[in-house]
Amino acid sequence: MTLEKLSESKCHGGMQQVWRHDSATTGTPMTFAVFQPEHRATEKLPVLWWLSGLTCTHENAMIKCEYKAACAAHGIVFICPDTSPRGEGVPNHEDYDFGQGAGFYVDATQDPWSRHFQMKSYIEDELPGVVAGAFDVDMDRQGISGHSMGGHGALTVSLRNPGRFRSTSAFAPIVSPLNCPWGEKALTGYLGDDRQAWRQYDSVALIEDGARLAEVLIDQGRADEWLEPELKTHLFEDACRKAGMTPTVRMQDGYDHSYFFVSTFIADHVAWHAERLKA
Numbered sequence: 455m456t457l458e459k460l461s462e463s464k465c466h467g468g469m470q471q472v473w474r475h476d477s478a479t480t481g482t483p484m485t486f487a488v489f490q491p492e493h494r495a496t497e498k499l500p501v502l503w504w505l506s507g508l509t510c511t512h513e514n515a516m517i518k519c520e521y522k523a524a525c526a527a528h529g530i531v532f533i534c535p536d537t538s539p540r541g542e543g544v545p546n547h548e549d550y551d552f553g554q555g556a557g558f559y560v561d562a563t564q565d566p567w568s569r570h571f572q573m574k575s576y577i578e579d580e581l582p583g584v585v586a587g588a589f590d591v592d593m594d595r596q597g598i599s600g601h602s603m604g605g606h607g608a609l610t611v612s613l614r615n616p617g618r619f620r621s622t623s624a625f626a627p628i629v630s631p632l633n634c635p636w637g638e639k640a641l642t643g644y645l646g647d648d649r650q651a652w653r654q655y656d657s658v659a660l661i662e663d664g665a666r667l668a669e670v671l672i673d674q675g676r677a678d679e680w681l682e683p684e685l686k687t688h689l690f691e692d693a694c695r696k697a698g699m700t701p702t703v704r705m706q707d708g709y710d711h712s713y714f715f716v717s718t719f720i721a722d723h724v725a726w727h728a729e730r731l732k733a
């Protein structure tokens with residue numbers, strides 16, 4: 455497997471890089487961004503995965519999320535994968551919420567998506583191996599977070615992989631694709647009509663089916679236009695209450711869905727992850 459460095463810039467004493475590799479899982483080149491704080495040659499650093507939302511590439515969070523100063527201060531590697539396969543021969547859809555840029559972190563089973571749209575396996579299996587082999591990371595100290603569709607990704611990846619992540623947080627997550635138009639559209643397209651098959655991709659259903667997280671931190675803007683129609687944070691809180699989980703859900707007055715909201719609270723999240731990753 456060859457990793458090709460596409461760019462590199464010094465930032466807050468560390469290095470912000472962009473890399474591309476040929477993914478065996480998606481059958482396409484995949485691009486991801488990595489911020490590595492300044493560190494000793496022998497040092498292995500904790501890693502925080504960031505899963506982005508609809509329409510994003512590896513680049514949106516890298517530019518807009520403002521994680522670098524906090525990650526430099528806490529000595530945490532921050533990784534932003536792409537949200538779907540892309541390129542020649544990869545199917546797409548004209549809508550922003552389906553197809554390229556909208557992989558929903560699932561392994562598609564339906565034509566024409568199943569050939570390349572294997573984002574669950576890419577994020578859970580292939581990319582961690584690539585990262586562990588190429589960077590100074592301690593894979594025993596991983597955290598995960600994300601925004602919107604990526605918040606859904608962070609919650610579901612963590613719920614499906616007990617013990618892998620020491621810390622899990624999300625910004626404005628889609629908590630239940632089974633119960634919102636974005637989720638219904640994408641999961642019907644990628645997985646078909648059998649809603650049982652969707653449950654492993656729904657944080658509420660995963661909790662109903664027995665998955666647990668010891669702790670979760672969620673920030674959600676009260677002025678987020680998608681809160682009522684799509685995100686439905688209360689469904690996650692209800693499922694947690696029934697399961698005896700006590701997530702920290704912070705409803706933030708006046709904040710919308712954008713990276714202006716995410717960038718406001720990202721340093722809090724990085725510090726919260728750091729406490730758990732460095733304990």
Ligand SMILES: N[C@@H](CCC(=O)N[C@@H](CS)C(=O)NCC(=O)O)C(=O)O
Nearest residue numbers: 507508509510514550602603712713
């Ligand atoms: N109106 C938005 C809907 C999609 C959206 O809000 N995407 C969020 C995540 S769900 C995002 O991060 N967009 C990219 C950005 O703000 O850089 C668009 O068409 O771009």
